Amino acid sequence: QVQLQESGPGLVEPSETLSLTCTVAGGSVSSAFYYWSWIRQPPGKGLEWLAYVYYLGSTDYNPSLKSRLTISVDTSKNQFSLNLRSVTAADSAVYYCAGWNLRDDTLDIWGQGTTVTVSS
C-alpha cells in the first residue's frame, strides 16, 4: 500500500521560499498511473489544488499561484517537491501531498499533511 509523507519547515518567514518534500513509500514515484500533487488547506478553510508533476517531468499549476510555484520529481530518491516563493501570511496552511490516479481521475492517496506557518 502506497503511503506519502510530507516533510519541511513548520515556520517560514515572510517573503522567503517555502520548500516541501513528499516521500513515496510502498510504491514508486515513477508509476505511470499517477500525477503527484500538492493541495493546501488554510486554517478553517477548504482545499485548494496547487500543482502536479508526472514522473517524466510534465507539470501543471494552479493559475492563481503559477508565478510563485515550482514542482519537481526526483525518481532516484522516490520523492517529489514543491517550492512556493515570496510567501505571505496568506500562505499559512496545512500542505498535503497526494496522488492523482490517472485510471480513476481522483486523488486516492493522501499524506497526513504538514502545517506551515508564515511569520517573522
Place this chain on the structure above:
Amino acid sequence: QSALTQPPSVSGPPGQSVTISCTGTSSDVGSYNRVSWYQQPPGTAPKLMIYDVTNRPSGVPDRFSGSKSGNTASLTISGLQAEDEADYYCGSYTGSSTFVIFGGGTKLTVL
C-alpha cells in the same frame, strides 16, 4: 475557476439519511463524470469516499452513495452513524487550467 458550491452544514440523527449537494458549472461537474467526495474528520487528512460520481473505493461502506444531475453532484449517507461526523468535500476534474477544483466543504453533524 470558482470553487464548487456546497452547503456549509447538514445534520441528522443516527439511522437517518442525509444528502450533500455540490454545484458546479457546465465546464466542470456538468461536463465530466469525474466528481469525487472526500471525508475529513477533524485534524486528519481527507479520505476518498466516492470517485467517478458513483464509485466506492474498496473498504468504503455501501451506506455512502453518489449521484449527479446536470451541474450538481450529490453524496448521500444512509443509516447515519456517529463515526460519519466529519467535513465532506467534493472535487471535480475540470479539463482546464485549474486541473481540479473543490467545494468549500460541508460539516456533517450526527445529532
